[in-house]
Structure formats: structure tokens, C-alpha cells
Amino acid sequence: MAVPKRKVSRARRDKRRSSVWKLEAPAFSTCPQCGELKVPHRVCAHCGFYKGVEVIKKA
Numbered sequence: 917m918a919v920p921k922r923k924v925s926r927a928r929r930d931k932r933r934s935s936v937w938k939l940e941a942p943a944f945s946t947c948p949q950c951g952e953l954k955v956p957h958r959v960c961a962h963c964g965f966y967k968g969v970e971v972i973k974k975a
Contacts, residue, residue: 964972
């Protein structure tokens with residue numbers, strides 16, 4: 917069974933674990949109808965279009 921030769925310091929341990937908690941920016945794309953930012957594969961909240969079809973009626 918593998919056993920560590922030395923105790924891992926708090927700094928080394930925390931440096932290794934720091935990459936686990938990195939936040940990624942949410943992905944956005946531009947709506948082809950109105951040009952606003954929207955989440956991919958979702959209806960545009962600004963104009964209500966999805967894949968060139970008006971899904972939600974916006975006034």
C-alpha cells in the first residue's frame with residue numbers, strides 16, 4: 917500500500933485544491949434576430965425567437 921514519505925504542508929495542499937473551485941464564466945451567444953446576448957439553446961428573453969421562429973409573443 918502506498919504511504920506518503922512526508923506530511924503535505926497546508927500551502928501545498930491548498931495550492932493543489934485551488935483549481936477545483938475555479939469559476940467559469942457562463943457561455944453566451946448573440947441572438948441572430950435582435951443581437952442581444954442570450955444563453956445558447958434557449959429562447960431569447962429579449963425578442964422571444966428560437967432558431968428563427970417566434971416562440972414567445974413579445975409586445
